[in-house]
Amino acid sequence: MSSGAPRGQGQVVRLSRGASLSDFADKINANPGSLVQEMFNLGEMVTATQSCSDETLLLLGEHLGFDVQIVSPEDEDRELLAQFNIDLDAEVDAERLVSRPPVVTVMGHVDHGKTKLLDAIRKANVVAGEAGGITQHIGAYQVRVPHDGEDRAITFIDTPGHEAFTAMRARGAQVTDIVILVVAADDGVMPQTIEALNHAKAADVPIVVAVNKVDKPEANPDKVRQQLTEYGLVAEEYGGDTMFVNVAAKPGIGIEDLLEAVLLTADASLELTAPIDGPAQGVAIEAHLDKGRGAVATVLVQKGTLRAGDSIVAGGAHGRVRAMLDENGKPLSEAGPARPVMVLGLTAVPGAGDTFLAAEDDRTVRQIAEQRQARRRAASFANSRGRATLETLMEQLKEGEKTSLNLVLKGDVSGSVEALEDALFKLDIPEEVQLRIIHRGVGAITESDVMLASASSEAVTIIGFNVRASNKVREMADREGVEIRYYTVIYQALEEIDAALKGLLKPEYEEVELGTAEIRDVFRSSKIGNIAGCIVRSGVIRRNAKARLLRDGTVVADNLTISSLKRFKDDATEVRDGFECGLTVSNYNNIQVGDVIETFEMREKPRA
The missing domain is CATH 3.40.50.10050 (Translation initiation factor IF- 2, domain 3)
Known part of the structure; x- marks a missing residue:
């Protein structure tokens, strides 16, 4: 050890992502300069205030004998909120709990009719405004259904239909109570059906299968039931516990049965309760920047009640709720658990999947947002920099x-x-x-x-x-x-x-053989040098083509060019196989009878 850096005896040091050597030094009561020296001895050049990658921090910890633990983003956020006496996971008294509507995510393969099904449920047309008929955004909607003499609400989350949005679909599953898996009766189980099914299973949520497009002549709903049995979804009529409902979204067949199946599954499998009092907590499902209204976020309240005028923080964005709108654009004064609302008044656009919470005052939410932003910046800066080692310096120059x-x-x-x-x-x-x-x-x-x-x-x-x-x-x-x-x-x-x-890639070339010719005779010329009398054995011999000379199967001369080519006394541009010709090769005179001249050209290879 040099420069007086302290030696740890397996002591645990907790550091956030993107921490600097100064942060490390503070935790172990060391001089930051001594840690810079240690890193240099390890072959890495890092300044005291530079954000370090996780690998750099772990390497230094191991070298100094400390057990460095990188705090996960979730733990980091919990510790940050604890500073403001906010505990997201606090136990809730049973008497504060009230029943809440189920949150349903609609999943399935692209073009199996997810949005059409939601259209039928909401009596609104979303698909017409989507490019290529593919949902590009996440939307959240609440519908009211009469069930057992009660007016029940169900919240739907419409997730984008194609595989590029897997990350967002996975996030959709995190806030979900029940998944409706849409499978087209005329198409059957497809790759994204299985992918959506895996997301739902990973999130450990019950599944209701909507077998769509049953009105089509080629529809085969029983085949869908059989196919899904292989993936562990056994229909109730086959003795399983998964509800399958035949629907046809366009004519609106089976929609009421599907909603009833969702409510029955919710009542049978889940106890959906949440506290309605207290500050609101939840998830930002989507957000965008509106020209007239600024940052607009669609949030799903999970606990408490969100009211107009509340100070909220979502990810690195904060602000005061200027207005709340429902899915039809009508203003709301408050939103309880499982209610999706559009919120206006945030200073920035939160990310899809960011948690949001309401706090007592503007100052608290601003401090939380600023600290989150600073930590995110440090972490992304550390990751983008990579490790600047002595070995990689030359590579960086070459880059x-x-x-x-x-x-x-x-x-x-x-x-x-x-x-x-x-x-x-x-x-x-x-x-x-x-x-x-x-x-x-x-x-x-x-x-x-x-x-x-x-x-x-x-x-x-x-x-x-x-x-x-x-x-x-x-x-x-x-x-x-x-x-x-x-x-x-x-x-x-x-x-x-x-x-x-x-x-952007430099073109790659490959050698393509044009033809071969066997030398039958050699004619001496004082003016031109040796002329080869040949018969073309394969392909074609072209004037100015690149060539090599083979003697008994061994290359004796390379990088040659066919400098002249004649048929009898006439110049020729090319001679095909089976014909005789006379030719000379540039810069090489030592040709013999029985040698083979092989010609080729370099062609650009298409990139795969």
Whole structure:
């Protein structure tokens, strides 16, 4: 040990993600400079205030004999809230609990009719406004159903239908009590049906299967029941405990039966209760930036009651609830458990899946949001930097030779941007090309996005997902030479970016054999040198083609060129197999009878 850094005896040190060496030094009462020296001895150059990656902190801890524990984001958040005397997991007295509506997530394969089913339930048309008929956003809606003489409410969460939104669909399952698995009777179980089923099982929630499109002539609902038996979903009529309901969303067949099945499953399998009093807690399901209203978040209240005027914090965003709207845009004064509402008044756009909570005053929520933002920044900075070791310094210098595709992502809602970024990093990116996302945000493309793109030393493309740039911003982009691309369907964006990444690669060439010729005779010429009298054995011999000379199967000369080619006394551009010709090769005279001349060309290889 050098520089007087303390030695730990297995002592536990808890550090948050992206902690600096100064933070570490504070925990062990050491001088930050001594830890910088230790890191240098370990072959890493880190300043005292720089955010370190988890690996760096663990490496240093092991070296000094400390048991470093990186605090998970959830624990970190709990500790932060504990400073303000807020406990999300506090036990609730039984007398405070009231029954609440079930929260239902609709899942299933793309184009199996999830949104059409919700349309039939809500008597509203969402699909008409969705690009390509694919749901691009998460929405939440509440419907009221008469059941056993009571007016019961059910909350529905509509999750996007295609696989790029797996992360968001998984989050949908976290707030869910029951999953409706939609399977088309004419199509059967598909890959995403199984994927949705796995999400529901991982979240440990009961499943009701809606066998859709039973009105089609080719529909086979029994086949769906048999297929799902393989995945552990056995219908009640087969002696299992899963309710299967035949529905046809377009004509509206079986909708009441489905809602009844949901309520029966909720009553039989779940005890759905929540405290209605106290400060509200819940989840931000979706959020976007509205031109006139600012940040608009769709939140699902899980505990307590949210009222207009409450101070709330959601992820790194905070603010006061200026107004609350239901799914039809009508104002609400308060929202109880399992009620989804649109909230206006946040300072920023929260991420899809961020927890939200109401606090006593504006100061508390602002401090929580600021500390969350600072921690997120530190963690993302540490991860983006990677480990700067002595060995990687040369690699970093070499990285200048790599080509990179730099993107600024802007979308209409945070969930879409997050899903697009997630999908982009899952693309099969070759090693010699880097994909960098230098900024992502919610809302229209602004002048600051263009300035950010033009300020970069490399070319940056701005991707607008369901958002546009104003004329002023477009003119600025043209002036600065910044490319803006617009997309409404996520697949199209992924395909084009994948193609762009492959286009950045240096072309690869492969050798393609053109033909071979056997030397039958050699003619000496004082003017030209040795002329080979040949017969073409295969393919074609072309003038100016690259060639190599083989003698008894061994290459004796490479990098040759067919400098002249004749048929009898006439010049020829090419001679095909079975014909005789005379030819000369450049820069090589030692040719003999029986040698074989092999010609080839280099062709660009298409990228897979």
